[in-house]
Each structure stands twice: as structure tokens, then as C-alpha cells.
Amino acid sequence: MLILGLICLRYNYLSVIMIKSSLEKDFKHLKHHKLLLAVSGGVDSMVLLHALYTLGFDILVAHCNFKLRGEDSDLDQKLVEEFCQNNRIPFESKNFELDLSKNIQLQARELRYKWFRTLLEKHNCKYITTAHHLNDKLETFFFNLSRGTGIDGLVSLQTLKGDVFRPLMGFTKAQILEYAKENQVIWREDKSNQSQKYSRNKIRHTLGVSFENLSEKAMENFDKSYMYISENKEYIDFKLTETLNFISKQVADEIRIDLQKLLALSDFEIRGIFSKYGFSSAFEIRKLALSKNNATMVSVSHKLIKYREEILLVPVENSEEKAETILIQNPLELQKILEESVFEDLLLDKLVFPLSIENYSSEDQLFLKPNHQRKKISKILKDRKLNDLHKQKVKILKDAKNRVILVLGIQTCANFSKKAYLNIERNLDFTS
Template sequence: MKTVLQAHINNNLAFLNGKKLLIAVSGGIDSVVLTHILHSLKFSIFLAHCNFQLRGKDSAKDEIFVTELAKQLKIPCTTIKFYTENFAIEKGISTQMAARELRYNWFQEIMQENELDYIVTAHHKDDIIETVLINLTRGTGLDGLTGIPEINGSIVRPLLSFSRSEILIYATKNKIQWREDQSNSSIKYVRNKIRHKVVPFLKELNPNLLDTLTNTLENLKGSQQIVQDSIEKIREEITVVNNKEIHFNIEKLKSLSNPKVYLYELLKAYKFTEWNDVTALLEAQSGKQVFSETHRLLKDRDVLILSKISNSKKTVAYQIPENTSKITVPIKLKFKSIDIPFDTKNHQNKVFEELVFDKPNTISINYNKLQFPLIIRKYEKGDYFFPIGLKGKKKLSKFFKDEKMSLLEKENTWVLCTSDNSIIWVIGRRLDERFKVTKTTSKMLKVKF
């Protein structure tokens, strides 16, 4: 395996020779074998290990193992601890996605600090097959069917032509020690389910599955290159760059054989997901727009305008001091505090019903539950509230989905919060149960949108 890898590098990855390489080492068999081989081939390597603190004592033992490996081979090494689960909650993403983001952001920092040239990871042939199958289950385009790229910017994956079994044989033959991640045997995660349930079944149908699918992926990569060449030619014909905006000519787009497919290929790098909404912009009125996490696509007469969303716009929050009667920025709201008088029980009920009866876009809030200054801001990932009339809390993302709100409606939704960021009102949509007026409320705040 060592000789074959050296030949593969010389023939296909010759740019690695003489360069400083950062190896991402988990402590598992793949990255440890890669480290041993590149070290024996006299490459200049630097080890980096992430402790995601997801497996308790085992995570700590992995970190110690990698540190000892670096000492044994006399290789520079750095480690870091991440509070991965907290980061995932803050970002509103999965733990796996959080770990990936933390990992690669940190790798880039190490690269700059130590003047390294490339990040090298130990992905192998089995990883490619698993990735393709995962993408198939989730829905994908041609990119998702071509597997994991061997070269992606500064990231290089030299083991992609080797299988998991070949790596295991090499490690066993050379008496290489590694750390076994027990979570790899669990079918809790999608990748492990595919690895332990789906792939073995497919190998029963075709014992040469890895080689067959590898050949198929190579053919698809060839087709992908033809598609990319065609897309770039179309891009030159129908787009104009205007300052930091990209303008797409609508008439030229509509004249193409399949505008939806071309739009997908032209815009997929900008993280759009609502492709039906994107295509609908071709026939929409001027002013209609669709948002991705990072960009906005706006219909403006005969062009679609692509622009980047400013981070400053996404994080703006407006404070509303106590005793404010109205605001006009960022939206128009009127505020009126009302004391609820108390007399007899019947009179209290009558007054309560007269005062609290709300019209559309007007809410009554229990004043005593408020913490000032109030805050008005846009929806953020991970937001949740307790919708009035329902039991328990609900993420705003789930609430938006249940309300069948469009991407544009979500982007333009504001929330009213207390000073500690508890959501009072999804403005124009739903009050939070915790802040509703009850028959024991002595003072309330009327808010009109």
C-alpha cells in the first residue's frame, strides 16, 4: 500500500512533494495509517486533532493517543477542545455539521499560523460509496453522485483509491496501533446505518461493488465536466456583473431548453434550497425575491439580481424602552399600557373581556411579565417560543413550516422579545402563551402592528 500510494502521489498529486502538510488525525485507523505512511515517505507533516468532547473519557483518550503518536514519530502536533453540542444548538445545526464547521475553520487558522500548504485527510473508497448513498437518500444533483473530490482547494484526500479493508490489512501487517471509535458501530447515525446495513447487502448482490461504483463515478465525473463546460458558456452569455451584484437576463434564461435545471447549476453555489420558488421568479412581478442563507435573488423587470446578504442586516436588533408609545423603524408598532380595574368578580370579567378582545394584528400582553427594554429583531436559527393555545414549546422553523410560510415571508418576519431574548410575539402571527393576559392580570400592554 505504501508503494502504491507513493506512485499515486507522484503521478496524480505531485504538487504535494516538498510541501508542508497538515494531517487531520482523529486517532482512528485511517488517519493513523496515513500519518505513518507519509512520515515514512519523508513528507513534512504537522498533526492536528480535534477533541469534540462528544464521547466523554474516550474523547480525552483519543487526544492523548494522538499526542503520544506525534511524540513517537517526532512530528509537531496541536490539539483543541470544542464545545460541539453547545455550538450546534447556537447555530441550529446538527452535531455532525457543527463538528465539520469547527474542524475546518480551525484547520485554516493552523495553516496560516504555521505557513502550511495543504490539509490532508484520510477519506477512502468506502467513504465515497457511503457519501453517494447518503446523497441519494436525501436527493441530489450530479455533484452529489460523483462522490468526494480528491482535491478541493487546499484539501487533498490521497487515500480515496484505497478501501477500508486495504487500510486494515496494512495496519495489521505493520503492527500499527489506533483508537477504535465505538460510536462507529452504532446505527444511530445515517452514515453508520448505510455502512452496516445497506452496503453489506449491496455487496452480496455485487461482490465487486466498490470497484463497480468507482468506475461509475469516474464516468459521471466525465459527464459532470461536460455539464460544467456548458454551464460556464451559458453563464458568459446571460450574466452581467454590476458592482457586487450578478444580473441574469430573464429572456435568455427562458429561451433555454430547461430553465429550472440551468438555474440550479448557475445558483447552486449560493446555498438556495427552494428551487421551485427560484424558478417562479422568471414569471413573477418585479420586487419578488427568494433568499438563501447567504444570498438574495430579486426579480427586477427583465433581470434576476443576485446579491449577498449583509451580515450586519441579519444581526440588527432594535430596543424599545418602557413607556414607548410608537415606533416606525424597523416596522410600525403602537404601544398602550392599560390598568385593568378590579371590582366584583362579574365586573372584572366584563371589563377583562372588553379590554382584551383583540383585532387582527393587535395583541394584549401581561405587563407584569415583561422585562424592558423590549427588543424587536429578525428570526434567528434556533429560536423557539410557546405558541398560545398549544402545549409546550416549538421551534420557529417548525412553526413557519406548519404555517406554510414562504421563504420570503420567513425572511421578513420580525419577533418581539423581552430584554432576556424570550420571544413575546411572532409579529402578525402568534402570541407566546407565557405572556398572555389572564383574569388575574392587573396591567397589560396593547401592541398594534
């Protein structure tokens, strides 16, 4: 029993030393930056707060209060706030209201990270720092696996990913608990973590525990396998980027993909390329490629549009132009907007200011010859074989009398064009 006690004592001591030495050695370069530390009041985040503070890291603590557990939620905030006050650590907190009829966990995640990123910019912090650990990595692995994820979902938790930093990813929950006990770190238990109402909690208390108990090295070996899968993902991502570059070209905010090259790819390649844009079905993408012109697919972030021998991939926010109007008060302002040759061609004395740049309507038209041959703008765009996406981006210039002066980048109304009148004069000279 004495030997067993000494072994446990040594293990406890090593857990404390390992966590601090890892933070000090592996992330020493981050001491030159301010870190935004998300602290809930639970053992994981309180241990990370204690460790970073005692090691002299520059931190700003952020606490989210979702008011889901009544007084307990307020006591969580009080614990974190008092620790920060006692140790002169900058502290920010915010109360949130959730729609209880919707996915609470998803809402909470979206709201807190949106707020964190606001604080990140406001206080010039380097990273959002969280206390995710090795057991969280295992839990997320199985959770995403149960939902039919690809390789991205299997290794979604990384120590550093974008603006999120997770310095405890190499440590187990047991090691974090030992650190808390050895350093007398005070924390609060969230009773909802014991409930098996949520899938993550079920995995944590059943599958996670069973896996960890398989062998002494089960968690260590899992971490090693996770690293191997992550390396495979990096290589696959590199090759898929090469493939996308081969089959497409970038034009402004559009990626234009060659249909024949796309159809020659395997389902794995198609799914891998388009999954990061929100499209996971290779079958549906092939179906779109064989559809009629202007057929579309839409994800949360992007739109795919079939047009002739290409598929256009565009961000959703850019696929539909906002119906905003820009007013132009005088010729000087107009000159700054138009190309020099277009501006020089305008009969400025015929324009009635202020002018406006706006979306065209189905009734808007212009003259192809001075006071003759009126044609709808929609017909002009169709004749020029513009696809629906490009039509949505077309703007027109009107004057105060609501007359179309020109279609930006396409055509000037003959009634306001010097060249159009000059052509008439030349024709008259020729006939006379």
C-alpha cells in the same frame, strides 16, 4: 488452505505496497509543501499519518477533541500526540464544545474545518489532508442519494477539492486495515461508529457491506462509475457557466440576469445555474421572475432580487450595507475620498468638521437650490429609479452640525455647491 493463505498474504503485501507507491508516485510533487493532516486516532487517519511520515512528507498534525466520549476522547488525543512526540512531528490540538440539542455531526464538521483553515494560514500549509477512502465515497454517494441530491452531491468527495486533499480515495477500508496490520500501526476504535443512530452508520453497516459483497470488482467498478459521473459533471458545469455568461452581465459584486433569456431556459438549466448559490427550485425562480419589482428570494449565501427586466444575484453579506460611520477630520482627508470634480465644487468654508459618511435615514433631506426646495433623499432615490438593493448601499456626507452635504455619487446639496450659487448669479444677471 496453503494456497489460500499464500493468496491472502500476497494481497496483504500488495495493499501495503500500493498505498505507499500511490502516495510516492502520484503526490510526489507535494513533498515540497507542508500538509495539514487531520488525525482522529482511528485506523484510517493513523495509517495515513504513518505512510506520509515514513515517506518523508512535511506534515503538521491537527487533532480535534469534542469531548463526546469522556475518557475515550482524551485517550484518542493521547495516542496521536504521543506518536507525534516520538517522531518529532509538529502537533496541534483543540477542545470543542458542542450544542447537544443541535445536529452534532454538522456542528463538528463546521467547527473543525474552520479551525483547520486557521491553521492552514497560520502555518502556511498547502492542503487540509484527510484520510477519506473508497468506502467513504460509497457511503457519501448513497447518503446524498437518499436525500434527493443532484449530480454535485453524488460526486461530492474528490481527491482534491478546493483546499482539501484526500490521498486515500482509491483504496478500500480492507486495504487500509491490511496496511495497519502489516506495519503494526496502533489505532483506537470509536465505538460510536458501530451505532446505527446516524444515517451514515446505517448505510455503512448495511447497504455499504451488501454492495461491497456483490462481486470481487464491485468497489473497483463503483470507483470507475464515480469517475464517469465526475467527468459528466465537469462538462455540465462548463456548459452551465457558458449559459450564465450568455444571459447575464457582472456589475461589481452583482450578477444581473436578463429576465427573458432566463425564462427561455429549461428547468434543468435554471436549477443547475442557481443551485450553487443555494437555490434549487426552478419553479420558485420562474415565479420570482414574474413577480413585482423588488420581490426577493434568499438562500444561506445569496439573494435574488427582481427589478424591472432583470434579476439581481448578490451575496447576502453584500446585500445589506453595514450601518458604520466613517469620520473625516479635515479637507485633506475629504479630498482623498471624493471625486476631484465633486471636491472642487464644495464650498469648504461652509463645512463644519469633522464630517461623517453614514447611511441615510427616512428624514434626511437636502436643498435643490440654495436655501430653497428641500427634498427628502428617499424621494430623490426613488425619482432616479434605484432598486432596493442600490438604495441600501447609498451613503451621505454630513457635517458636525448634522447637515447633509451630499449624497455620495448622486447629488450635492445646493447650499454647499459652488455651481448652485453660480447658477443663481447667472439667473440674476440674465433677469437684470
